[in-house]
Structures are given as C-alpha cells and as structure tokens.
Amino acid sequence: MLRMSLLATLAFSLCHTTAQAQMSHHNHASEAACEEVELRCASKVTPAFASDGTLWLAWMAGGKISVASSKDLGRNLSTPVQVMKEKLNLDWGPDARPQIVVAKNGAIALAFSIFKDKAFNGQVLATRSIDGGKSFAELQPITSNNESQRFAALGLDADGSVFAAWIDKRNRVPAKQEGRKYEGAGLFFASSKDGGASYAEARLASDNTCECCRLGLAFAGPGRPVVVFRNLFEGGVRDHAVMTFSDPAKPGEVRRVSTDDWQISACPHHGPSLSISSAGTYHVAWYTNGKARKGLFYARSDDEGRTFSNPLPLGRADRNPTRPYVLSGPRGATMVWKEFDGEKTTVNAMISHDEGRNWSKPSVIAETTDTSDHPLLISDGQAVYLSWMTKADGYRLLPIGDGS
Secondary structure, eight states: OOOOOOOGGGOOOSSSOHHHHTOOOTTTOOOTTOOSSSGGGOSEEEEEEOTTSOEEEEEEETTEEEEEEESSTTSSOOOOEESOSSOOOBOOOTTOOOEEEEOTTSOEEEEEEEEOSTTOOEEEEEEEESSTTSOOOOOEESSSOOSOEEEEEEEEOTTSOEEEEEEEOTTHHHHHHTTOOOOSEEEEEEEESSTTSOOOOOEEEEEEEOSSSOOEEEESSTTOEEEEEEEEETTTEEEEEEEEOSBTTBOOOOEESOOOOOBOSSOOOOOOEEEEOTTOOEEEEEEEEOSSOEEEEEEEESSTTSSOOOOEEESOGGGOOEEEEEEEETTEEEEEEEEEOSSOEEEEEEEESSTTSSOOOOEEEEEESSOBOOOEEEEOSSOEEEEEEETTTEEEEEEEOOOO
16 A cells, blocks of 8 residues: 555544635435435435536435536536426335536536336436526437346446436346246447437347446446446355446447356346546446455456456445445545444545555545435536435535545
C-alpha cells in the first residue's frame, strides 16, 4: 500500500455544514413514512454531470421518477419534473435504480424498470427530454419483448448515441416449450442513435447470466462499450465476468474477472462496478461470498479484461462491507464502499495514482445512523464526488480529495 493519507476534505462529518462540504441536507432531508415524490422521500438517487458542469439527479419516490438539476453542486435544485403522469410499481430491488445520461447538446436519456407482477417480472421503460429537462417524452418499453427485463444500464458514447444493456428473461420461454432447463437470464443490449427516443432491436450478448444483479458499464474507447456482470458459470457458480464490444453491435468474449467459486441458487442482489481509465485500465470492484474468497474485492486489467490482477480485499470483514463503487477520475482512481459497525453506516474511500497498482489507506468520508442508498461516484472532469442519499440527512454531494 502507498503510505499516503487522504486529504482532510475526505473526513467530512455529517454535521450540517453544507457550504464547506458542498452538500445539501436541509432542503432535501428524508422523513419517516414519506410517500411523496420530493427528493427528501427518495430511496434511490442517480447523478449525472452535463458537459457544462450542471448536476442532474434522477430519483424514485412516491411511485414516480423525478428529475432536477443544480448549478451549484447540489446545494440548490431546479423545480423537479416527473417523467410520468401516473404512479407506477417501480422496481424496488436493492440493485435497481433509474439511469440517466446527458448528451453534449443537453438532451437527457432516461431508463428505469417497473414490476409487472408479484413474481418480480419487470419491464424497462425509456424516455428522453430535448428541452433541458422541462418535459419528457411518453414512456416507451426499451424492447418490444414483454417477458421480463430489469437492471438496465445506460452509457453515452462519444458520438452522442446511447448504449443500453439489461438483464432479460425472454429465452426461458422457448426453453420451457422445448422441455429444456433454463437458468438465470440473458444479457441483452441495444443502441439509440436519437438520444434515447428509440432503440434498435434488442440483441443477446450472453445467455444464462445471473438474473438479479446490476450491471457495470463503461467505454474502452469510442464505439467500444464494456459490460461487467455476474455470470452463471458451470456448476451454478455466480462469479463476475467482463465483455468488451468491438463496436456497439458486436459483443465480445465472456472473460472471467475472478474465480471466487460462489455456488448459490439464490439471488445475491449485489452487482459489480466498472470504470475504465484514459490509459485503458479496467477497474472492477465486486462482492462475493464464494468458497475461494468472501467480501468486497477489487482487480485491474491492462489487456482489456483478458487477465486480471489478484483480487484486493476491501473493507473490514467485521463491519459487513458492501456496495463497492470505483471510478477513474482526472487525478487517479477512487473506490468507495459502505460499512456498518452496529450503530452507524460509514462510507469509506481509497485512492490510487498509479492505475490501481497501489492504493491509499481507507478513510471514512461520510456516515449516517439511518438507512441509506448505495454510495456512488461521479466526476465533472475536474474533481470526483461522492453522491449519497440517506434517510436522516438527505442527499449530499461530497468532493473527494486526491489523496496526495
């Protein structure tokens, strides 16, 4: 490990000092039994920066998806806009959350999933805004197939097109008709050339993947999306794999990230995180409870996922580390995850300045004594921020120092 400590800006307490921390909790704090659509009631909040530095938030609350923007890093928000008229049965699964990307021309593409029945069959709905988030087009299914889709991930390609990947169960139908056993679900994908207004016909990237975990999505270069996902390997082992596309319509090989040997016939609900640096390094963080290793881990690849480094354990095992997230930013790579000591939940961070070969010592950067969303990382091209929603203190955007 590098013998360096994170900057003092990492050690923010959760007191109400919003100016220094560049966060907002007075106006956006959550309340018990909150069933309205306001941000204070949100259970999941997804951020995105526009090219002009505007922060956009998409959240689920009150049966609706709402969107708002901020010109001052979340301290003040625009009047929220709901993307649908009627309340829907939003996918409340632990790994489900709205997806939002903002193109250079200001167009906003959005996707999220709903539950169609009590068997947790879902449908991914998509929409877009071409007037700066003032209104959104009518919701459309991301694919015409009506079997089940969940856990969509959206990415903005260099040419402004939107790449989408999701978990899809359509292939269980022909398998059942033919009397064949079908496990898991398929990894499907499609692209949109009109900013998310419509998507090309969905195609299968890989079948028999884990059906209940979020995807990690990044780009190895223009027109080269990369997806990391929990796969179903031989013997019912649910370990992680990565797939690099040669172009948005050509999926590549399934390559194993790590042999954790987690054999389980249930849903982990704990997906991976992926980020790719400008140097081409793949950074992957994940959770496993396998025979070979248990807990949170990180690995890197210098050869487009063909091989990965030995997994690096994250967090304290006695504090139930969960929800890792990694991001390669302008000054290095950053990782965050949650831990729980029996009384409070903390977000811990580590930083690397050498493409993930060495990392700083973990440092607590935020905490709460109530429920909270997954910790997410986001960059405006100048700095890296922790994006975190908590029930007790609301939404916050915390700048993370470079660890130098």
